[in-house]
Amino acid sequence: MTTRTRVAVVGGGAVGLTTAYDLATRGAHVEVFDRGAFGSGSTERAAGIVYDAYAEDVDVALAERAIERFREFSGERDFRLTPAPYLWFTTDGGASAAAIREQAERMRHHGREVELVESDDIRREFPVLRVDDIAVGAIARTAGVADPSAYVALLVRKVREAGATLHSETPASVALDPPRVNDTAYDAVVVTAGAWTKRVLADVAVSVPLRPYRVQALVAGGPSVPIFYDADEEYYVRPHPEGLLAGDGVTDGEADPDDFAEATDDWFREETRRRLRRRLVNADVPLSRSWAGVCAGTPDNDPLLGELADGLYIGAGWGGHGFMRAPALGERLALQVLGERDGVGPFDPTRFGAGDA
C-alpha cells in the first residue's frame, strides 16, 4: 500500500490507539472509531503491569519492543513507566519449580535480565514478603507499572497530532468488498475491539475463536511491594500510589462482554485480602475499591494479529497481557497494514479452522 492509504480502526483501546498512531505517523489517512470513550473497554480496567517474562522468541521480541516504546513515551504528558522488579514464585518444588527454572533459562537465552532466587534471596531483597514456604522464584529486572488511563490520554493526543480523526461514542459497523465502516469505504479496516471483536466481525460473517472471560482486581492500602505473581494461587500484586493493586485470573466460563457483573464477587475480595495478609508482613490491606473487566483469549493462547480477509485486519486475543504489549502490537499491526512487515507467524489469524471458531 502507498502513503495516504485510508484506514479505519475499530476500537480505541491501548492497541487500536497505538495502531492508529503508527499508521498516521507513516502517512496513512486514519479514522478511529470507539463506541464509547477511548480506553473505556478493558484498557482502563487493566492493572498496568508491564514485563518481559516470556519464553517464546516472538513474545520476548514484542515485550522488549513494547518496553522500549513505553520508555520513549515516559515523561510525555502524565504518562510514566515506573520501573519495578517482577517476582514470580512457587511453593511447589516439583513441576511448577521446573517450569519457573525453564522459563528463566529461556529468558536468559533471549538476553533478558532475569535471576533465579530462593526464599533467603527474596527475604533479603523484599523483607515485606513472608517467604518461608517458597521453593523457587525468578526476578525479571526489566519490568514496571504504568497507568493505562494515562497511556490512553497520551495516545489520543498523539493520534490527533499525527493527523488522524477520532470518533468516540460512535459504534462501528463493518462490511466487506470493499472494506467499509458505517458505509464508508477504506483501503483497510482494522478491528481492535478487544473482547467485543467477535461481535464486530459477526457483521461480516467472519468467525474467530475468541473467548471473552471475566477477571477481577482491587486496590487496597498496604506496604510498598514489588510486582509479584504467586504461581500456585494464581494472583498478582503490584505497587500502587494508594498502597497495592491485586487481581487474579479467570472466573469459570465464557463472559458476555455486554452483560457481565462489573462489581467484584465477595469471595474474590475476601480471598485476595486473606492471601495478602498471609503473604505480607504486618499488613491489614484495607480495601479501597474493586472492579471486574473482561479479557479475550484464544484456544492456543496466542493472539490473532494480521489480515483475516481482503483488507480486513484483526488485533485481539491478548488474554491478560494486552496492555503491556500494546506499544509493540499496535506497531506490528500498522506495519502489516502498510505492507512494510510480514505477519507474526504464530499469530496468523487464519490459523484456526472454521470448526474452532
Ligand SMILES: Cc1cc2nc3c(=O)[nH]c(=O)nc-3n(C[C@H](O)[C@H](O)[C@H](O)COP(=O)(O)OP(=O)(O)OC[C@H]3O[C@@H](n4cnc5c(N)ncnc54)[C@H](O)[C@@H]3O)c2cc1C
Ligand atoms: C482487571 C484487569 C486487569 C488487567 N491487567 C493487565 C495488566 O496488568 N497488564 C496487561 O498487559 N493487561 C492487563 N489486562 C488486559 C488488558 O486490559 C487488555 O489485554 C487490553 O486492554 C486490551 O486492549 P485492546 O485495545 O485490545 O482492547 P480494549 O481496551 O477492550 O478496547 C476495545 C475497544 O473497542 C470498543 N468497541 C467495541 N465494539 C465496538 C464497535 N462496534 N464500534 C466501535 N468500538 C467498539 C470498546 O468500546 C473498547 O474501547 C487486564 C484486564 C483486566 C480486565
